[in-house]
Amino acid sequence: MRYRVSSKTKGISTAQVGNLQKIANIPTSVQVFLNQLFELQEANNLFDSYAASIILSLTNWDKDTFYALLLQSLSSHLNLVTIESALLIQKNNNGISNFVLTFLDKEQQPVFIQVSTRNIYTQTHNSYKVIATLSACPKESQNSNDYYKLKNIIDHIPGYVVLIDQNHNIVFANKAFSNYFGSIKNGKCYEIMKQNKNTCTPCNPFEAFKTGTVSVTDWSPKDRPCAFRVYSYPFDDLNNNKLLLQVGLDITSDVKTQVALNQSEERYRTVSDNLSLGLAVMGKNQLIGLSNLRLQEWFGSNASRGKAFFNLFHDEKLHNPNSPDSPVRLTFETAENHECETSLIINNEQKFFRLSFLPIKTPKGNVRAVIAMLDDITERKKVEYRLAQVKRLEGLSILAAGIAHEINQPLSAVHLYSAGLKVLLEQKKDLSPDKIQERLDLILKEASKIKAIISNMRALALQEKIPDLELASLEHSFHEVKKLLSQQLNQQNIKLINHIDAENSFVLANKVQLEQVFLNIIKNSIDAFSKLNAPKDVNRIILVRSYCLAEPKQIILQFIDNGPGLKGDEDKIFNPFFSSSVTPQNMGLGLSIVHTFVESWGAEIIAQDLTQSPLINESNLPEFQEKRGSLFQITWTIKDNQE
Structure with missing residues (x-):
């Protein structure tokens, strides 16, 4: 200036x-x-x-x-x-x-x-x-000017510098000392720095006089919010006077940070110890660095600090830290989360755990530690076991009901053929062997159907091996079912129309099951017509048609009627025991069995109400101009190796 x-x-x-x-x-x-x-x-x-x-x-x-x-x-x-x-x-x-x-x-x-x-x-x-x-x-x-240069440097140290003799007199102090503690004139260190009338007992810095080595202590004045890390150096001056050089570095911010960390750790402890999960933090050696109370409740002192995490378990992949399948090892190597399940005997009780391993990464993305979270899923496993038992019983009940439902029709046919044969024999009419043979063949045919139905239903319900699929004819299934249902169709004045593409009539399915699908879907339409209040002379139509798509290669089979429709039940129509009118004759299993059969073939089935169906091309179906009724569509997607 x-x-x-x-x-x-x-x-x-x-x-x-x-x-x-x-x-x-x-x-x-x-x-x-x-x-x-x-x-x-x-x-x-x-x-x-x-x-x-x-x-x-x-x-x-x-x-x-x-x-x-x-x-x-x-x-x-x-x-x-x-x-x-x-x-x-x-x-x-x-x-x-x-x-x-x-x-x-x-x-x-x-x-x-x-x-x-x-x-x-x-x-x-x-x-x-x-x-x-x-x-x-x-x-x-x-060169005496260097003293002031040095003092200037000392005055800018982020802490105080003070010289103290053996009698606790302050010989020299820098500017920071005066800022912290005030004037040093005729003062003792314990009077100025600690406002004490007597020497401090014990006085850690003065121990350096006895030991002749550097002393390091942390100190916080009681009357001001600051903290120092004090380095005390004993030495002799040129006159052989013993002095103590104290350098007090201001660590207030470090102490505040440490206090905040301690508070955070305390909060972490409070939260983690009240969790239902067991927590452990470990390094690459898989030794536990931290664990919460829950983990220690389960494993006792084996889950304390310094213990090996892998010794808590018996599974090879968990017990052997060098196992290629070790989830802890994989978490360190891949820096990704890993999970596994295991079971242990704790206090004579089998417990099941789900273990999740999460990496703790450095700013450079390296994994420095892994957090293990143990979730006790014992009760969940028990519930799952009970649910599995309930499902098995449910499956058996559906199997029994399904068999009863499906064999009802062929049993009726057996009864009809047997009763007719009995009547002829009672009338003592002359029956040729060929006539008797014909009737017996019909009875045996229906009995074979019953046997096949029971076998197929059992395989599906109990997830046993399903009979091999074969090429089954849509045409043949249509005519067989039409013969069985002809009486019911005539009684309700229902026209069953065949628009099956004869050139693409074969699909991959089980023959007996395919007939049951035709039977149950057509019977569903017949039952729907029975609920209409309209006179029987009104056109009642059930149309069965099929066609082939070139791209993608598919065969489509549709069952369309102009009955009352599904009325919003499309999502529930295939559920077991669902029916809009359950009766002793209608248990609500027919369409559920249809859905099971179709899925077992690798095909797909959907149900739609005609009022909302985009699948109907009205120009090709003049019979359904009113757009009322229901549609069931089965789709077979043909793979290249099936052509």
Whole structure:
């Protein structure tokens, strides 16, 4: 910073110096030093003063710019720090100090000037004043300026620096110490730093005097929110006086961070210990670093810190940390989550656990630890076992009901053929062997159907091996079912129309099951017509048609009627025991069995109400112009190896 006092300061008296300082707005410490420098000067002219003569003789400055250059030099950073440090020493040393100032001469070369201050009594002011005197600095003494440089560095350390003798007297302290604890004048370390009247017992830093080694302690003053890490170094000065150098680094932020971490850990403990899950954190050696109370409840001391996680289990993949299937090892290697299930005997009770392993990653993506979460699924397993038993019983009940449902029709036929044969025999009519053979063949045929139905239903319900599929004829199934249902169709005046594509009539299915599908879907339509209030002379139509698609290669089989429709039951129509009108003759199993058979062939079946069906092309179906009724569609997708 440059000060513009006046281009000409010749003739300025020493009494006018104070006014010039105020005009220049120079730092307070420089003002104090200038007052000390010119305090006793009696010269009428500034340049006649002893101080000015010393400075001018050493720097060769021009008198016209002397005062401006003097202010500029004293306000330089190096000299300013030196003056401030000297003033601090004067306060604690009865005004006495010695220091060196650095100026630049006319040739811009450094010039060192020794400054000595002392406290003297002046009669003029009738009081003591600190007076500064100047002298040329001997070359060997110029290095004393390094003291102030060092002090400047020490004053900027992020903590306090203090020298203490064996009697607990503070010999030296940096600026930070004064900021933290106040003035050090005539003070003991325990009085200034801890506000104690007596020495501290024990005093950890002073143990360094006994051991002769560095002591490190953490300390927090009771009356202020800060913390220090104190390094105490014992040493002997040049006069063999034993001193203790203490450097107290401010670790307040570190302590606050540690407190926050401790609070976070406490919250983690509170949360984790109240979880129903068992938790463990482990490193690559699979030794437990942390575990919660739940895990320790299950495994006791085996789940404590430092124990091997893999020793908690008996499964090879969990017990052997080097197993290629070890989920912990895989989590470390792949940095991905892994899961597994296992069972153990704990307190004479079998328990089931689901284990989840989650990686903890470094910022670079490396896995540094793994969290293991153990979920006790014992009760869930018990429920699943009971549900499996219930499902098995449900399957058996459906099997029994399904068999009863499906064999009802062929049993009726057997009964009909047997009764007819009995009537003929009772009438003692002459029956040729061929006639009897014909009737017996019909009975045996229906009996074979019953046997096949029972076998197929049992295989489907109990998930046994399903009979091999074969090419079955849609045409043949249609005509067989039409013969069986002809009486019911005639009674309700229902037309059963055949639009099956004869050239693409064969599909991959089970022949007996295919007939049962035709039978149950057509009977469903007949039952639906029976609920209509319309007279029987109104057209009642059940259309069975099939066609082939080229892309994708599919055979489509449709059953369409103009009955009352499904009325929103499309999603439930294939459920077991579902029926809009359950009766002893209608148990609600027919369409459920149809769905089971079709899926076992690898085909698909859907049901739609004609009012919302996009599958009906009205131009090809003039019989269904009213768009009322239901549609069942079975789709076989033909694979290349099936052609």
